[in-house]
Amino acid sequence: MLLVNDHLLKQAWPGFVTGKLSDVAGLVAAPALVALLFWRRADLAATVLTGVLFALVKTTETGAEAASHVWTLVAGPSRVLADPTDLLALPALALAWWVRRRSLESGSSRWRVVVTMPLAVLAVTATSAAPMPTARSVDVDGDRITVQVTSGVTRVSEDGGATWSESYDSPPEGRPSPQSAACVPRQATRCYRLVKDRMAVEQSDDGGRTWEPSWAMSQGDSERMARRYSGIPGQSSMGLAVQARPGGHVVVVANGLDGILVRDVSGQWQRLGWPGGTEEPAAEVDLTLEFIVAIFLAACMLFGGVGAGLRRFHLAYMIFASAACLGLFTMLISASAPASSTTEAFMPSLSWSELVPLIGGSVLVTVVGVLVSFVLACTGRARGAHVAVGLVAAPLVFAGVYTPFYGWSQGAPGPYWVAVALAVLLTGLVVLAGALLIRHDARRRSYLDGSSTSRPT
Known part of the structure; x- marks a missing residue:
């Protein structure tokens, strides 16, 4: 009822009936979900708690505001309004209690919980999401x-x-x-x-x-x-x-x-x-593409630092490390394309039936690339200093790329191109510092091994 009513009936016939149907169905499903939060089975406590919280949300502005913030965290930008007429749905808790007794008589199995809980959570969070006010x-x-x-x-x-x-x-x-x-x-x-x-x-x-x-x-x-x-x-x-x-x-x-x-x-x-009342929830700026690029460049920095310290197997390591990084990038882009406006541009015409094989293939390529690169790094006796540079520089590269765009999403800097320039500058500084450290270590080892007649600079 929650899924059909909120995604179909409310859009076709918004009003009193469809609004109350959501409340009734939610009160039937909520006690069972709340009961899962208790360490021991506490059906009565879960049912009473559901009724009390529902009454507070529907009869007080403070409760409605608190519920809005909670549902925004769970299901995205949402608005819950105090409406005392929704208390007409409270008898639905008796139906929830009856369902509970029937489940006890039939011997509820764990597999039922595993199968139905995700669907129930999806339905309950779906009913809370409200269209953005305009x-x-x-x-x-x-x-x-x-x-x-x-x-x-x-x-x-x-x-x-x-x-x-x-x-x-x-x-x-x-x-x-x-x-x-x-x-x-x-x-x-x-x-x-x-x-x-x-x-x-x-x-x-x-x-x-x-x-x-x-x-x-x-x-x-x-x-x-x-x-x-x-x-x-x-x-x-x-x-x-x-x-x-x-x-x-x-x-x-x-x-x-x-x-x-x-x-x-x-x-x-x-x-x-939105002055003069409860502040309307604002949607977050979609930074999915910038986040994926930051992850990709951080992975490149990590694999690059390790590869720079290899004593052998350089070509094989480069091939599999590149495959791991590209597989990771493809996996993240394809998985986020249906939900993100920024990554959808890479795959605008692919449906989920086409994306699933692509995601599965990219996951396989990533896993194989990572495992083989790890084996080659061990057998190729990668130098510890170079590995340490890669491990330290990777999160710094991620921060250098993502931080300017996160600041831009909050309003500073103002223009997007400034965030791009800052990301390039910060990333370049981290890469340059890492390269200098690797070069210094290589020269130091060359001097200590006696293969150079000059002192390192």
């Missing part, structure tokens, strides 16, 4: 500004956008489509309009004959948003309204997935996000 339109009614949000929780301001509060009022029937342009009341020469397919606003001082940029999201922020919400509508400004205020006017923009944008009476633009 600010889609702005309405002005006197001193009241209302921003309609797809999550159903609107934002309301009565002081020109300075402060906001949440409202659960349903939007009026027959409300017109979001407006994309508006002029200042009683000042028709100053107008504002949204830029199509962008998060940007233009203004006109001659009644709309000519336009010039007024605000635009920076390139770095646009790239981060594209990574966060790949394929999700709402990555452009969607609605705009202008309100006359003492001392000037304010402009409020429904900025899609970015929330609310406001121009105050002084002319300053501010991205407010």
Whole structure:
């Protein structure tokens, strides 16, 4: 019921019935999952705990906020709303208790737990995931500004956008489509309009004959948003309204997935996000490709350091080490392609039925390459100093590659190309330091062996 209702019925018929079906099915499945957390079988405690937690989440804002954070960690960006009417589903716990008694009478086997638990966890976490909220339109009614949000929780301001509060009022029937342009009341020469397919606003001082940029999201922020919400509508400004205020006017923009944008009476633009209530969960920037590249280069550094210290079998080691690194890269790329917008570009036309053999083959190549490289390193008597350089430099290379991109995902540095330059610089420094250490060790050994007549520099 959870899987069918949340992935099919809710999309076709959103409303009271499908919402309560999720609560009923969740309360039937949850006690059995909670019981697995106890060291000894404690079905009664698990059932009571499920009911108490459900009641706290549905009747208190604190409980709903805590549940939102927990489900975001488990299932991705989620929003749990307090709704006392959901307590109507509590009798479903009696059904869960009845199922528990039937399972005891039939002699529940371990294999049933192994088979059904992953499906139950998938269903429960699937029902918690909520679509990302999107600010889609702005309405002005006197001193009241209302921003309609797809999550159903609107934002309301009565002081020109300075402060906001949440409202659960349903939007009026027959409300017109979001407006994309508006002029200042009683000042028709100053107008504002949204830029199509962008998060940007233009203004006109001659009644709309000519336009010039007024605000635009920076390139770095646009790239981060594209990574966060790949394929999700709402990555452009969607609605705009202008309100006359003492001392000037304010402009409020429904900025899609970015929330609310406001121009105050002084002319300053501010991205407010989701003010006036529980902060909406923000999706993480997709850094899958950068993570895979960091892993790949770290593996290359590790194998390279070991290979530089070999006394023999250099060619064979190079072949199998290269196979291990390329197999690792192919395995990670193919495994993440269906879920990541950045890695999907490598394999855009492959289905899971085609990816599974590719993943299996790359795993085999990686394992064989690693094992044979290890054997060749042992039989080829790799020098300890070179192995130590590879072991130390590999995590440093990973950090040098990944850290700038992680910082970019958090907003610093701003442009993506700066993160690329920093990653190249840091990785180059680690590789250079490793090469110098290996060269110094080789010269030292050559001097100690008497094969050189000059002292090492």
